[in-house]
Amino acid sequence: MSRQARVPAPPLATPRGIGIHDQVLFALVLAAAVATLISGFVALAPNRLVSGVPASLWISAGAAFTAAIIVTALLLLAVSMSPQHPAALAAAALLAGAWLLLTVAALGYAARTLIVDAPPAARVSAGPAFWVVAVCAALAFVNALQRLRAGLVLMTAAVAALCGGIILFAITGAFDALSIVREYAARRMLFGAALVRHVALVAGSVGPALLVGFPLGIAAARKPRLQGPLFAVLNLLQTVPSIALFGLLIVPLSALAAALPRLAAIGVGGIGPAPAIIALVLYALLPIVRNTVTGLAGVAPAVIDAARGMGLTRAQIFRRVELPLSLPILVAGLRIVTVQTIGLAVVAALIGAGGLGTFVFEGLGQYALDLVLLGALPAIGLALAADFVLHMLSALLPGARRG
Amino acid sequence: MSGRAWFATPLLWVGLLFAALLLRMDLLRPVFRWAFPETTPLIYDRASFLELFVAHLTLVAVAGFGAAAVGVALAIFVTRPAGGQFRTMVGTLAAVGQTFPPVAVLAVAVPAIGFGARPTVIALFVYGLLPIIENAVAGLEGVPHDVREAADGVGLSSRQRLFAVELPLAAPVILAGIRVSVTIAIGTATIGSTVGALTLGTPIFDGLVANKLPFVIEGAVLVALFAILTDMLFARLDHWLRRRRGL
Amino acid sequence: MIELDRVTKRYDGRSVVDDLSLTIRSGELCVLLGSSGCGKSTTLRMINRLVTADAGTIRVDGKDIIAFAPEVLRRRIGYAIQSTGLFPHWTVADNIATVPRLLDWPGPRIAARVKELLELFRLDPAAYRGKYPHQLSGGEQQRVGVARALAADPELLLMDEPFAAVDPITRDALQSELLRIHRATGKTIVFVTHDIEEALRLATLIAVMDQGHIVQSATPLDLLEHPASDFVRDFVGRQGLGLKLLSVRRVAERVRRGESAPGESLPQEASLRDALSAMTAQRTDRLPVADPAGRPIGIITLADLVR
Ligand SMILES: Nc1ncnc2c1ncn2[C@@H]1O[C@H](COP(=O)(O)OP(=O)(O)O)[C@@H](O)[C@H]1O
Ligand SMILES: [Mg+2]
Numbered sequence: 035m036s037r038q039a040r041v042p043a044p045p046l047a048t049p050r051g052i053g054i055h056d057q058v059l060f061a062l063v064l065a066a067a068v069a070t071l072i073s074g075f076v077a078l079a080p081n082r083l084v085s086g087v088p089a090s091l092w093i094s095a096g097a098a099f100t101a102a103i104i105v106t107a108l109l110l111l112a113v114s115m116s117p118q119h120p121a122a123l124a125a126a127a128l129l130a131g132a133w134l135l136l137t138v139a140a141l142g143y144a145a146r147t148l149i150v151d152a153p154p155a156a157r158v159s160a161g162p163a164f165w166v167v168a169v170c171a172a173l174a175f176v177n178a179l180q181r182l183r184a185g186l187v188l189m190t191a192a193v194a195a196l197c198g199g200i201i202l203f204a205i206t207g208a209f210d211a212l213s214i215v216r217e218y219a220a221r222r223m224l225f226g227a228a229l230v231r232h233v234a235l236v237a238g239s240v241g242p243a244l245l246v247g248f249p250l251g252i253a254a255a256r257k258p259r260l261q262g263p264l265f266a267v268l269n270l271l272q273t274v275p276s277i278a279l280f281g282l283l284i285v286p287l288s289a290l291a292a293a294l295p296r297l298a299a300i301g302v303g304g305i306g307p308a309p310a311i312i313a314l315v316l317y318a319l320l321p322i323v324r325n326t327v328t329g330l331a332g333v334a335p336a337v338i339d340a341a342r343g344m345g346l347t348r349a350q351i352f353r354r355v356e357l358p359l360s361l362p363i364l365v366a367g368l369r370i371v372t373v374q375t376i377g378l379a380v381v382a383a384l385i386g387a388g389g390l391g392t393f394v395f396e397g398l399g400q401y402a403l404d405l406v407l408l409g410a411l412p413a414i415g416l417a418l419a420a421d422f423v424l425h426m427l428s429a430l431l432p433g434a435r436r437g
Numbered sequence: 438m439s440g441r442a443w444f445a446t447p448l449l450w451v452g453l454l455f456a457a458l459l460l461r462m463d464l465l466r467p468v469f470r471w472a473f474p475e476t477t478p479l480i481y482d483r484a485s486f487l488e489l490f491v492a493h494l495t496l497v498a499v500a501g502f503g504a505a506a507v508g509v510a511l512a513i514f515v516t517r518p519a520g521g522q523f524r525t526m527v528g529t530l531a532a533v534g535q536t537f538p539p540v541a542v543l544a545v546a547v548p549a550i551g552f553g554a555r556p557t558v559i560a561l562f563v564y565g566l567l568p569i570i571e572n573a574v575a576g577l578e579g580v581p582h583d584v585r586e587a588a589d590g591v592g593l594s595s596r597q598r599l600f601a602v603e604l605p606l607a608a609p610v611i612l613a614g615i616r617v618s619v620t621i622a623i624g625t626a627t628i629g630s631t632v633g634a635l636t637l638g639t640p641i642f643d644g645l646v647a648n649k650l651p652f653v654i655e656g657a658v659l660v661a662l663f664a665i666l667t668d669m670l671f672a673r674l675d676h677w678l679r680r681r682r683g684l
Numbered sequence: 685m686i687e688l689d690r691v692t693k694r695y696d697g698r699s700v701v702d703d704l705s706l707t708i709r710s711g712e713l714c715v716l717l718g719s720s721g722c723g724k725s726t727t728l729r730m731i732n733r734l735v736t737a738d739a740g741t742i743r744v745d746g747k748d749i750i751a752f753a754p755e756v757l758r759r760r761i762g763y764a765i766q767s768t769g770l771f772p773h774w775t776v777a778d779n780i781a782t783v784p785r786l787l788d789w790p791g792p793r794i795a796a797r798v799k800e801l802l803e804l805f806r807l808d809p810a811a812y813r814g815k816y817p818h819q820l821s822g823g824e825q826q827r828v829g830v831a832r833a834l835a836a837d838p839e840l841l842l843m844d845e846p847f848a849a850v851d852p853i854t855r856d857a858l859q860s861e862l863l864r865i866h867r868a869t870g871k872t873i874v875f876v877t878h879d880i881e882e883a884l885r886l887a888t889l890i891a892v893m894d895q896g897h898i899v900q901s902a903t904p905l906d907l908l909e910h911p912a913s914d915f916v917r918d919f920v921g922r923q924g925l926g927l928k929l930l931s932v933r934r935v936a937e938r939v940r941r942g943e944s945a946p947g948e949s950l951p952q953e954a955s956l957r958d959a960l961s962a963m964t965a966q967r968t969d970r971l972p973v974a975d976p977a978g979r980p981i982g983i984i985t986l987a988d989l990v991r
Binding site for chain 3: 581585
């Protein structure tokens with residue numbers, strides 16, 4: 035499931051004149067328009083536990099924002115129907131970025147205005163139209179960059195600029211009236227602790243998994259006979275759903291804690307971080323071992339032969355030849371594992387391991403859906419950020435251009 | 438494969454074990470009583486395991502078949518000339534979408550759709566699309582250029598080329614995508630019990646909430662066996678697909 | 685008969701086939717010869733409309749190919765390529781049966797045709813019918829690829845460097861087989877290669893191409909003896925010319941009728957080059973020559989070869 039670098043498909047034809055030259059952009063604008071017409075941009079609820087009444091974009095965000103969003107969308111539509119010159123693509127990127135920021139700003143504004151006339155317990159949350167328009171705008175932005183064949187630096191800068199804009203809004207309090215921000219405000223300390231705990235769970239699992247998995251992978255690459263049984267076991271583990279594995283670890287760990295009170299004193303028990311970390315390590319092993327084996331096996335035998343011919347020792351060959359050459363694949367393995375563990379750690383909250391999943395399951399239990407989002411959205415953000423950073427890292431590695 | 442070899446496969450034994458536990462978990466009552474003398478009841482009793490399994494299987498099957506049909510159709514579309522413009526965007530979506538934690542997708546589906554089996558099916562379907570699309574596109578694009586050219590050259594229409602050559606050649610890769618998708622769906626559906634779907638995960642959560650470890654173990658063992666059994670069936674299917682073309 | 689009439693194909697504004705005209709009579713084995721990138725494949729692929737010409741007309745048996753749906757046209761024209769393009773998930777028999785099935789032949793007729801073709805290519809039907817392409821050697825794959833192209837008995841056979849990827853000994857055998865089949869069936873064949881020896885060995889007509897143009901089209905002998913330009917002379921003369929002449933001329937042209945000699949007899953249609961290698965192999969300077977029925981008709985000597 036590794037993500038490959040994709041070469042953008044060239045536009046089918048680049049004739050002059052009117053026609054849908056960028057079908058993707060056209061479809062995105064259309065989808066956003068339909069969603070805005072048929073669903074609510076925000077929802078207003080009398081309190082945090084009931085679902086709200088939808089309000090359309092023009093009712094909730096006012097004429098100015100509505101007009102600005104529509105004009106931007108129309109301009110994008112026009113760009114999609116004009117020939118694909120670099121200038122047009124650059125315009126599409128800028129417009130799409132503006133579209134996203136406008137939509138996000140409109141959300142904050144709509145929440146502020148609706149909440150003014152509402153009772154104190156009332157909540158405003160984002161509606162389907164907001165989500166669809168925001169996703170379409172983000173995709174239009176990425177689409178324009180891909181068509182521009184933007185390099186790594188430009189891509190990073192553009193994404194950073196957009197995220198920066200949204201963070202700036204947040205800091206200036208533009209979203210303070212939104213329900214999810216109120217949930218956050220009510221649990222500022224808890225949220226910080228949960229985030230730290232989540233990251234700690236991930237680091238505390240990926241670290242040991244690397245310490246075990248990397249040597250295992252090297253051993254398996256050296257002795258192919260090991261690979262059959264090793265991968266059979268790791269695949270089996272990967273197949274077992276996380277919650278089942280967590281559940282199955284509770285029993286032996288509580289028995290262990292009961293038998294050895296000293297272990298219990300340092301936090302080992304059937305419930306809590308201990309079974310979570312053990313399960314997360316087990317899940318992390320497969321991608322690490324697999325990528326280590328693939329990476330090392332991918333080093334051309336001729337290269338190793340040449341190194342041996344020049345008198346390098348085995349250890350030197352490993353350190354100077356095999357490791358650098360397989361590093362991109364090893365980092366890809368690290369990326370897969372980190373993203374996977376961030377997701378699985380959410381589930382670990384069910385066995386009392388803490389982390390962002392606490393909010394998710396607490397919210398689901400209380401029917402407080404914005405609390406669910408307070409856990410789910412940061413988890414998604416964390417996974418995306420980890421994916422992005424590790425992608426950049428592997429792209430910057432010296433060996434990345436190989437094959 | 439000869440009859441004897443078939444009986445020697447783990448598939449049969451795992452299947453039998455699963456079926457036995459599903460129908461007669463109560464036979465293990467003495468074991469549970471010995472391990473958890475203070476807990477009652479020892480066997481989950483709010484629903485039969487068979488009922489839970491059928492509900493769980495239905496969720497996974499509905500979402501899985503839907504995702505397979507839509508995912509393969511989308512992959513076919515973006516690999517034809519008419520859909521070529523969407524190829525990059527669909528690829529990006531499939532790749533980025535898979536970095537979303539499945540449980541987060543499930544959680545996000547609830548505010549959008551409500552509680553119950555519906556958000557679970559929809560979340561499973563949407564998330565399940567991603568690996569299928571990714572693999573189906575890779576499989577269709579992996580058909581060697583010369584084979585495609587020969588198909589055109591001997592006079593297959595583009596539809597005949599798709600159904601007689603491209604899809605059969607891509608089948609093992611597509612199947613691998615469906616396998617990943619279904620494995621994730623089984624696990625995510627288990628967590629669906631927290632949003633009101635009835636699954637084999639329900640005893641696990643009830644057990645965790647009520648602090649009844651036997652329930653947790655019963656649910657966990659059944660879920661694990663279900664997942665392993667499904668994976669084995671896919672392995673068998675894959676084997677069969679490859680053997681059919683002499684590989 | 686195939687007529688290409690002022691045919692042009694442009695990619696990105698560049699003409700890769702430029703105003704090209706060529707007539708190939710029925711029964712001809714026409715070789716398009718030229719270095720890589722000169723437009724041979726593009727020319728060939730325009731004949732079965734895998735590539736659409738930007739200008740000009742192409743007629744097969746007097747009919748403009750634009751009049752046919754591409755699939756219909758292609759089912760009437762055999763097509764074999766270097767990498768064979770055999771369908772890896774189909775058996776040898778299924779691969780050969782591709783076009784007959786598209787044409788809805790009845791089952792027994794298809795089975796009989798598959799058997800006939802396998803025998804024609806000296807592949808034992810019982811042993812090969814059920815094999816998959818990956819179980820065949822390169823030469824066997826090529827045979828099956830050509831058999832597939834011939835399956836529906838097309839009037840015309842297009843071959844794009846079909847033997848370029850096999851080893852020299854297998855290539856030699858495949859070339860002999862193609863010659864044999866060409867003689868036996870009388871089909872019109874258009875054959876693309878960059879290998880001058882292969883062209884001389886196979887062709888009844890050679891069209892030398894350069895940068896999208898045909899610079900000379902002539903019989904092999906004409907081409908060697910009267911190259912139309914320095915380009916052709918250069919291209920043809922890159923390897924020893926004498927040896928090439930040897931591969932063009934037949935033993936029948938130099939035979940001393942009525943004489944006899946010991947040793948394994950040469951067929952009269954063997955090339956002088958074949959005669960030379962046979963003599964070296966048998967360490968003799970004279971060999972008997974036989975007609976197609978195997979009856980001795982005379983001898984050929986070493987001196988006759990270089991006469
Ligand atoms: N589909 C295509 N798009 C762009 N250029 C092409 C395409 N097909 C062939 N060409 C170019 O046309 C020229 C002739 O190609 P081709 O006919 O394959 O040459 P040959 O078969 O003689 O080696 C080459 O320069 C090749 O790069
Ligand atoms: Mg060519």
